[in-house]
Amino acid sequence: MTSVKMFREESIEDVIDGYSYERIESISKFLLDRTKQRPEIGIICGTGMGGLADMLEDKEIFPYKDIPDFPVSTVPGHSGRLVFGNLNGKSIICMQGRFHVYEGYSVWKCAMPVRVMKLIGVKTLIVTNAAGGLNRNFTVGDIMFIKDHINFPGFGGDNPLRGRNDDRWGPRFPPMSNAYDLGLRQLARTVAKELNLEKYLQEGVYCMLGGPSYETVSEMMALTLLGADAVGMSTAHEVIAARHCGIRVFGMSLITNICVMEHDSEKPLANHEEVMETGNRRRKDLEKLVTGIIMKLDTV
Template sequence: MLHAENEYTYERITEIKDFIKSKCDIDPKVGIICGTGLGSIGELITDAFILDYKNIPYFPISTVEGHKGRLILGYIKTVPVICMQGRFHYYEGYSLSKCVMPVRLMKLLGVTHLIASNAAGGLNQDFKIGDIMLQKDHVNVMGFSGNGPLVGLNDLRFGPRFFSMVNAYDVDLLESAKKIAEELGLKNIKEGVYTCVGGPTYETVAEVRALRSMGIDAAGMSTVHEVTTARHCGMRCFAFSLITNICPIDYSTAVESEIHSNDVIEVAMSKDKDLKLFVERIVQFIGKNDLNSVK
């Protein structure tokens, strides 16, 4: 049985691209996706042209608290960028192909590098709330059951049918980010493996234990399918998680460890200054060193 046809064809996304180009003549090279509570990263952008999602043809609407639902084009330290202040999630009722449509849009607009951020729960018990985990890899838990953004017919204009995910998170960008963090004096930098779960519920103790046994350090509800799509499109990717809670592994402390959406946003706001400076420096690095090198 064939899967339902993807409503976001190359032609449909080209229509969206043409609409944006008719409003704004900026040619972005770096794409940024802001996670829950991390939308203030968009404040870095100068000469900003802002479009609400509701005013863009065929665009979904972000329904989650902490996501402003705006597309911003402009510059970060002379580097042309496009920024999503709010992403789309599977648990909102959107298919994964719809969730990743903006990544393909970025590709058609000329983006070569993707920076994705997210709020995540720490599975690694050495992590602390407020840590920034640089993603060195991911485990595509949803993909194990065939639920992925590339399921269905493949359009070679986006990318090949089969491709490697070995270098999902670009090694050069990851190493450069570590150096930048050190130069900035950020003490709470970690490195680890991320996974995306369907949500919107947070994990049970048994689920936390299962994910930990797979070598996963943090869990969220995004990013994996976005990075998968970006790699399909030939983009170089960097991603980081802000650890907003530590997931319980013991039933005796599970109730005390319950997390709520307001807690996530509060932690994100407390790291606002550090994260903006961190992203700004990474964009500068990409603009200076890597903009014309796509792997």
Template sequence: MSESSETEVETSLTERATVVTNFIRGLVPKELQYPKVAVICGSGLHHLADALNSSPRVEIPFSDLPYFPLTTVEGHIGKLVFGYFGTVPTVCMVGRIHFYEGNPFNISVFPVRVFSVMGISTLLVTNAAGGLNSEYKVGDLMVLNDHINFPGLAGWHPLKGSNDSLFGPRFLALSDAYDLELRQKVFESAKTLKLGRAIHEGVYVFVSGPTYETRAESRMLKMLGADAVGMSTVPEIIIARHSGMKVLAISLITNAVVTEPTPKASDGPANLSAGMANHEEVIEAARQAGEDMRVLVLEIITKL
């Protein structure tokens, strides 16, 4: 693709984000047309949107929005919900768009570009993740303080291509990706709520999926310094930071990743399926943690 045609694609995406923004503003009341915060609800965490005040409240399916990509994954409903967390105008993205669904990155992160055009200043991202850190238990929360963009290091990066300077710089620093003040609010809020759930800080590694990691891959990721692994979030974080948003990301640990070496055939009978990850397990763990996540997110946002 030539440089000029790349520019045309990027310009088209910018124009499309503006079209979507104007379309949304025609559907929501004036007080919700300029949300302050956007929340991306991860796998099984759609109940976060239930914390929004009952009125005013507007739900818009992805399928009703022009140019908006659709989600195809169980546990990701696919709608935008506009309302208030306390007195803070907020939009919840119930379901997300994944790279592994066959979308190029500029499509999977398109909703975050829309949030930028809408003038949103803070993005709160949640996800379900596998725990690589042996101290993490199923049901624990991890506040992201750094990440490893594994596909990005191999050239699959959401900012690849011509840069749209209307959003941000060509070369983006990510050493401050995860806002310190927002991370502190998580622990302050958990203390206020007397939340009976362990909360850690750690490094999230993004892998493309959709397969879960092999034992050898999991050991490698752990050796690289990752505490949790998942198939989302990092592309959204990069685009949000490129657009100047403050970012907070929280992982719900839904399974303990198997890192023990594969039993050898010469050792005799063994249970290879012990600890094997599956999507139903992820959804169930998210369901059980849903109430704690809901009240925690509400507490954090109302303190902004």
């Protein structure tokens, strides 16, 4: 496939309002015209978790650079491909790599692929991420089911829904009290028990910061006081966009490091290599868990 990507500066209207419904519709049409898949399940792979897309059979792969008006991933551990395929008879669309605000993209653009998924036909979204553990009861390699999030960029008005609201997506003021579907969390816990993964399971609140610098000790202590159990640089904006347009969401974080919260500590500090290493080490368990959830989705 030849590249149709053309880089251009964002206009003021793009920055404030994002792409129009029609523009996102054209992206979804571009994809639907080139695949026979009609997925109702979407997966967003976090850092080091791109192997989730490799599970799919009969794959049809679209590099982000070949999709009109799509951003590209610039972070190690994010392959930068949209993958269509089948898993146990179910059609899936998988983002093998996501976009982050620290890469220079507007927050609405980082969440824009979720709206593309909506127009493709996705009804359920599974979001994964690598996160630092703030909760003292967490250990490296734990899997935290996300029950809620704290969207710190949103505190300053940097929300993916900023700008004019198009009612074709959803209401002007969507509630977020049910952002992470309770039924899906209960289903995931049942699957984890069947796979003997209970000892690695946690449930908690994910906090999104902008990055790319990791947090200071004082910042992490403050986040703990606010009720955060894990911290990362993604996910919340994607979930907001999904819930706005009626997609139900299951989210989970792989705890790849434990945050150091003592000033002048000599403990090893967080680094991207550690995140990648932990993701690779727990890859098979995550793949089994996601597969099990997808197999039982019809029950909730």
